Amino acid sequence: MSGLLTLFCRHTSASLLIQENAAPAVRRDMEKFFDGLAPEGAGLYEHDDEGLDDMPAHLKTALTQVQISVPVMDGKLMLGTWQGIYLFEHREHPSQREIVLHLVGI
Amino acid sequence: MSGLLTLFCRHTSASLLIQENAAPAVRRDMEKFFDGLAPEGAGLYEHDDEGLDDMPAHLKTALTQVQISVPVMDGKLMLGTWQGIYLFEHREHPSQREIVLHLVGI
Amino acid sequence: MSGLLTLFCRHTSASLLIQENAAPAVRRDMEKFFDGLAPEGAGLYEHDDEGLDDMPAHLKTALTQVQISVPVMDGKLMLGTWQGIYLFEHREHPSQREIVLHLVGI
Numbered sequence: 581m582s583g584l585l586t587l588f589c590r591h592t593s594a595s596l597l598i599q600e601n602a603a604p605a606v607r608r609d610m611e612k613f614f615d616g617l618a619p620e621g622a623g624l625y626e627h628d629d630e631g632l633d634d635m636p637a638h639l640k641t642a643l644t645q646v647q648i649s650v651p652v653m654d655g656k657l658m659l660g661t662w663q664g665i666y667l668f669e670h671r672e673h674p675s676q677r678e679i680v681l682h683l684v685g686i
Numbered sequence: 687m688s689g690l691l692t693l694f695c696r697h698t699s700a701s702l703l704i705q706e707n708a709a710p711a712v713r714r715d716m717e718k719f720f721d722g723l724a725p726e727g728a729g730l731y732e733h734d735d736e737g738l739d740d741m742p743a744h745l746k747t748a749l750t751q752v753q754i755s756v757p758v759m760d761g762k763l764m765l766g767t768w769q770g771i772y773l774f775e776h777r778e779h780p781s782q783r784e785i786v787l788h789l790v791g792i
Numbered sequence: 793m794s795g796l797l798t799l800f801c802r803h804t805s806a807s808l809l810i811q812e813n814a815a816p817a818v819r820r821d822m823e824k825f826f827d828g829l830a831p832e833g834a835g836l837y838e839h840d841d842e843g844l845d846d847m848p849a850h851l852k853t854a855l856t857q858v859q860i861s862v863p864v865m866d867g868k869l870m871l872g873t874w875q876g877i878y879l880f881e882h883r884e885h886p887s888q889r890e891i892v893l894h895l896v897g898i
Contacts (some may be wrong), residue, residue: 584798584894586690588757590766592706598858600804600850605839609847610854613830618719627711635715638706642716646704646769647755649859651800651894658892660802663858680764682690682757684790684896692796694863696872698812724825733817741821744812748822752810752875753861786870788796788863790896 583685585657586649590678593637593670595644601664614640614670637670644668652685689791691763692755696784699743699776701750707770720746720776743776750774758791795897797869798861802890805849805882807856813876826852826882849882856880864897 589596600606618639625635648665651658659665667677695702706712724745731741754771757764765771773783801808812818830851837847860877863870871877879889 584896586755586757588755588764590764590769592704592766592768597854598804599854603839603841605837606847606850609837609839610850613851617723617829625711625715627709627715629709635712638712638716639719642703642705643749643855645751645857649755649798649800649861649894651798651892658800658802660804660890662804663802678766680757682755684690692861692863694861694870696870696875698810698872698874723829731817731821733815733821735815741818744818744822745825748809748811749855751857755861784872786863788861790796 581655581685582653583683584649585652586647586682587665588680588682589646589667590680591646592641593634594674594677595641595646595668595670596648597644597666597668598648598659598663599666600662602662607666614643617643633670633672640668640670652683687761687791688759689789690755691758692753692788693771694786694788695752695773696786697752698747699740700780700783701747701752701774701776702754703750703772703774704754704765704769705772706768708768713772720749723749739776739778746774746776758789793867793897794865795895796861797864798859798894799877800892800894801858801879802892803858804853805846806886806889807853807858807880807882808860809856809878809880810860810871810875811878812874814874819878826855829855845882845884852880852882864895
């Protein structure tokens, strides 16, 4: 089976990320970086309907991706050795998330 | 009809964004955030052929996407409840923009 | 031949970028901007296994894309006039890079 697998995240406060799958420190640095780039804070944003983490979550989603397509060859995702696919949750109290998968191929 | 719809923005100073489709404040905060991240200013960038908003527009495009693929099921885009697809214009005096659509499916 | 070409970068410290293909100053400003956004520095990040440019490279990859799909019509990529596809290298001493191509179409 060869083709293309598309992952689509149906949310505006969580996103998809292909990143280092070995050192957990990368994920901690990643979260810290995005927290600094799109910080929480009273009065920082006009939109805060769902709390202080509401608008930062939208911004982090915009800065990353909600869709990633990965080629498939002989039934295997063609990820690099160090690549893992992550759901990047941006809310402090997340609910369940939905990812749609689409596969084209033969 | 089910498949995958790809949107491709043929520009380097406008991009595509899937974001919150309800509260207009999200879009205002979004623009303000990107204006702060890639600010305009005399002497800030080497490239200013088309004015002070030239290079910031390229940077905002690089930070978001020019291509998004969305799965289609039974003739409907599989967007989440709160997701809308936006053209994110980064120039102050934009001209007409072109988006190429590609659909694969049956 | 018409269809969709997908480029997939198999790395976590290099990424793909569609950007201005004319003025070289755009590429210099682009690099400078991302260097400022995700700076190198001793003690800035927990993860520095491969040197000071290790974590900044992961961050720049997360902020851009490892996958881009471009529609193809009559054998030609449907890029805009000013669009070029770049491999955005984020390491100072890069090794060889692999890009997987997937084409669907007729």
